Amino acid sequence: MKPYRPPRIAPSEITSERDYFDRRRVLGALGLAAIGLAGAARHASAATPPAAAPRVTRNPRYAAKESPNSWDDITSYNNFYEFGLDKGDPKENAQDFRTRPWSVEVTGECEAPGKYTLEDILKPHALEERVYRFRCVEAWSMVVPWMGFPLADLLARFKPTSRAKYVEFTTLLDPRQMPGQRRAVLEWPYVEGLRMDEAMHPLSFMVVGLYGRWLPNQNGAPLRLVVPWKYGFKGIKSIVRIRYTERQPRSSWNIAAPDEYGFYANVNPAVDHPRWSQAKERRLGGSLFGARIDTLPFNGYAEDVASLYRNMDLRRYF
Numbered sequence: 466m467k468p469y470r471p472p473r474i475a476p477s478e479i480t481s482e483r484d485y486f487d488r489r490r491v492l493g494a495l496g497l498a499a500i501g502l503a504g505a506a507r508h509a510s511a512a513t514p515p516a517a518a519p520r521v522t523r524n525p526r527y528a529a530k531e532s533p534n535s536w537d538d539i540t541s542y543n544n545f546y547e548f549g550l551d552k553g554d555p556k557e558n559a560q561d562f563r564t565r566p567w568s569v570e571v572t573g574e575c576e577a578p579g580k581y582t583l584e585d586i587l588k589p590h591a592l593e594e595r596v597y598r599f600r601c602v603e604a605w606s607m608v609v610p611w612m613g614f615p616l617a618d619l620l621a622r623f624k625p626t627s628r629a630k631y632v633e634f635t636t637l638l639d640p641r642q643m644p645g646q647r648r649a650v651l652e653w654p655y656v657e658g659l660r661m662d663e664a665m666h667p668l669s670f671m672v673v674g675l676y677g678r679w680l681p682n683q684n685g686a687p688l689r690l691v692v693p694w695k696y697g698f699k700g701i702k703s704i705v706r707i708r709y710t711e712r713q714p715r716s717s718w719n720i721a722a723p724d725e726y727g728f729y730a731n732v733n734p735a736v737d738h739p740r741w742s743q744a745k746e747r748r749l750g751g752s753l754f755g756a757r758i759d760t761l762p763f764n765g766y767a768e769d770v771a772s773l774y775r776n777m778d779l780r781r782y783f
């Protein structure tokens with residue numbers, strides 16, 4: 466039986482990454498690692514792969530000047546506590562995570578609540594690539610070519626009511642598949658939220674892939690949030706629920722340590738974490754390999770988003 470071998474990514478696009486796309490990695494990226502490794506490819510139905518990600522065009526409006534980190538950097542150094550606490554754990558422990566079938570429950574202050582399949586969620590949206598800076602609250606950063614579509618377009622589809630002031634996102638709760646959820650490191654499931662105007666901002670991005678491939682499990686397959694002017698922990702992974710709400714939702718890291726992690730979590734070099742400075746960041750890999758560089762207000766997106774916080778004391782609302 467000949468195993469399915471997805472086409473290689475066009476060398477003209479990301480020559481330096483070509484060597485990383487060996488069969489196992491690509492299967493992993495497509496959520497097929499379990500099938501390949503379990504030998505299930507013997508069964509014709511199980512061997513049918515989901516379509517490779519369509520060609521996406523890079524949106525020049527959102528293309529960070531720095532060169533992106535490699536596929537390997539982005540997919541082997543992760544925070545996804547559902548799969549372990551060390552940076553290498555998610556890649557190791559999430560390979561068998563099942564992301565098909567998948568559905569998202571839409572609820573709360575909206576006119577079109579319901580349970581939508583992943584296919585329903587994705588269907589109307591054209592995918593685009595955006596190269597965003599990514600700054601973790603732990604003071605490391607990367608540059609990532611995400612593939613996805615504007616969060617605003619998704620949220621508008623369910624017709625939020627005038628009472629929808631915030632939106633809350635929830636990650637899957639499944640301790641059988643997510644070994645990290647068997648320990649009380651965080652309150653499970655992981656939850657996050659945005660104020661409605663933040664969520665509707667054109668930079669807020671629903672991500673389904675990177676480097677032109679579907680998202681690897683360790684990066685939050687099949688659907689995760691990326692809000693580039695905020696610390697990485699706002700970028701909740703493997704989303705199963707979207708709830709429009711009148712009140713500010715709770716958020717996992719704020720529940721765990723309210724003095725250390727706020728709801729807003731805007732990248733801010735002027736407000737230190739109680740246990741470390743936020744003035745600089747370590748740029749992992751890439752051309753700056755490990756260099757410590759200045760952290761920029763709103764992670765370099767101040768021109769786009771500072772007006773959202775015009776009348777707010779950003780020390781108080783950190």
Ligand code: MTE
Binds near residue numbers: 602
């Ligand atoms: N989402 C869930 N469900 N669980 C997590 O542990 N970690 C957050 C965020 N989203 C996390 C999560 C943190 S702290 C960061 S920095 C980013 O995911 C990391 O995303 P990456 O692994 O794709 O770089």
